[in-house]
Amino acid sequence: MLAKSVIEDVLTAALATGGDFSEVFLEDRYTNNLTLQGGKIENSLSGRDFGIGIRVFKGLQSVYTYTTDGSKEGLLKAARNAAHAISGETIIHPEPLKKEIITCAHPIAINPRETEKTRKVNVMKKAYEIAKNYHSSIQQVLVRYLDEEQNVLIANSEGKFIEDKRVRSRLAIQSIASDGKQMQPGFYGPGAHKGFEFFENLNLEHYANEASRIAVTMLGADPCPSGKFPVIIDNEFGGVIFHEACGHGLEATSVAKNNSVFANRIGEKVASDVVTYIDDGTIANEWGSITIDDEGEKARKNVLIENGILKGYLIDKFNSRRMGMESTGSGRRQSYRFAPTSRMTNTYIAEGKSTPEEIISNTEHGIYTKYMGGGSVNPATGDYNFAVMEAYLVKDGKIGKPLKGATLVGNGAETLQLVDMVGNNLGHGAGMCGSLSGSIPVNVGQPMIRVSEMTVGGSKEGE
Template identity: 40%
Template sequence: MLDRQLLKEVLDLALAAGGDFADIFVENKAVTSISCEDGRIERVITGVECGAGVRVLSGDATSYAFTNDLSRDSLLEVARIASHAAQGDRLEACFDLRRQETKNFFTVIKRPDQVATAQKVEVVQAADRAARQVDREKIKQVQVGYGDVVQQVVMANSEGDYVADERIRTRLIVQAVAMEQGVLQTGYEALGNVKGFELVEGDVAEALARTAAERAVKMLSAQPAPAGRMPVVMAGEAGGTMVHEACGHGLEADLVQKGLSVYAGKVGQKVAATGVTVVDDATLDVHYGSYAYDDEAVPAEKVVLIKDGVLQDFLYDRLTARQEKRRSNGHGRRESYQYKPIPRMANTYIAPGKEDPEKIIREAKQGLLVKKMGGGQVNTTTGDFVFDVAEGYLIVDGQVGPLVRGATLTGNGPEVLQQVEMVGADLGFTIGTCGKDGQGVPVSDAQPTIFIKQLVVGGTASGQANGEIRRL
């Protein structure tokens, strides 16, 4: 997108007043967003976002400036602005062209920017029809959202790194609302990967929509969830919402260094039960949070955060890594050129164990089986969380019992990890857009089926529901 000599000129000017490090992030991003509600296409948005951001690091200070004008004059002006925070001796940018890198190990079969918008609209409409056909009487509302991104980036820095990369992601979300006798229930499903339009071809969209609608309908007949402390089995298909929210953010290095993480100062200590291993791996094939390089030109890598219960590492960007005199492990991410990079998760998961998921349910004997997580909130400083259960069942005498609604899970992330007693051999992923410091980035998270000794379950009924729920 930009001549390399111009990139070097920008970096040299950014360091003209001193500083320890300078980099530039150049982006050209084509996006498509289509939404359907009440059987009508409500919005079709296509567009291109283009710009560049220049950053200077000087000791603990960071200066960042950006522009949507990629002309030479504008880029040099942004570099001048960023250089104002620099201190110390003037540095010359290394920028050794031999250190350029361009790699991408993700395969895209059908580029979304080469697919007609009309085809994408057809997919959305097909999903809407499929959801409504599940039950024309009870399904009252369906929302379908399709989106794709083709992002081309060029990154260069004063240490000589040069990376040109392309990131392509496609996603589809369906939400269905069912109503019967004044009771409303919602079903939600999302699909997204580092793939092209092939992700939603065939009957994929319709199948996703039917799953969302069927969940909404069956939740209408669910009985009220019991409340109290009880064993909880988190099914692999529930995805890793809990590990992402209640654990993952506390493992990002900036929060650790600011003293806003319960894991600060605990490397080498036991922070989870034996058998619990937590990993963040941006190199996983086609997953929604995957990338070849982070947004600071650092190659993606697999990072073992907790191994067999012992805290091993945190997620670093260049700035937090410099503060500890270590290298970044490839987790500096940003929403766009308008933002400076910060440590972020990519694909975060609890590694599979060896137990049969059905055996875990039998061993639990009594409690709550969570098959689908809903929304929630977490305090990253303390690890305290509250999550909704979108689909849950009572476990009665080691068997899956009646469907319940209105359940919530309340607990503390680090404490929950300490109470994991069994880890299944399966692994289920969910996707999302993770928000932090006003920035959203695509992520995925996962977990196997796990047995948690006890959690506080909020509900609307007493513990008696086709079997006594054991209180611990």
């Protein structure tokens, strides 16, 4: 890493033209990506990425620059370039740096960088064999392996000096089933803030079989009907709807500029009484968890909506200035190439009191969505459109035939008001979230929930 004396000089140079805050973010990242297809390794990429980002504030002005030149001269040049875009009457001198010692909240047992590649390949091959042998209709299986180690140093003119190591691992399994007339995909991608022990303890039988089961099931599915129905959304990755349609609207990136339907509504009722919505970066070893954010603030549990009442937002350091509110430890970025902004970690709907069996048996006619696919949302309005990977008809309180081609269309703020049952089977699903500060690992989660009415789009065959 960098010597304190060098960092202090860089922070001072960044304030030379009148800025009131400066920050250094150093990153040293190691990654391993492997792809297995047809039982063979198709791609194997390993790399190291090193760089330093420098940020300067003056009131509500913010300037960000980065460099891969880690020499003192290179860093001072980058700092001066940032400083030239900021002008003020008073020159502020940085506070003395005080190193903060943190204990990693997400212990790592086996460093993937020190693990033989053959062990990684063996995990992939085992997952491939399980998924491929699930059923004769499985034509293709793709397995992707990822591990990364990100070492960061964060220092700023307020005296912060802190280091952190983040290690994450993920396995993604995609199966394709075919009956000669059509092809259907199935996917599962578990991940964690863990080392290679994650793969050693992973239930490959469950995840690989589930990816193939989804694909095979959808081969025999009927076209989904269109209309407005009660919709049951299962746990884990079902939470992606509220991540997109609600979570992004609670980030200061949108709220601070009044580009959110939730702006200026603290204390108002914005959801059903049974909805409590939380972002918690402290959950041990979860994929989206952090020890500190990318501004050096400690991770915390932020209750955003409690029993339907809006309690708070996700706020980064710069937007805290706009809003006059404290940072919530939510400043995140993909890498040193991005300035941080407010982002989610592990965001989920808290458990309710209903059992999944009660939710299903209390639904006379509707749609049950077991696994969600991709989608899109307009954060300013909350309007969303999501594909469903696996769905079923619910009739007379029982799950019936599988349905394909289902989409869910609606508005996040309105959907929050229509959640009328929340289950007691909270689960989390791993994913990647893209926004202004790049793509970052996040968890989405929820128990099984029921929305009293949603617009369901189906294929023309099912209309």
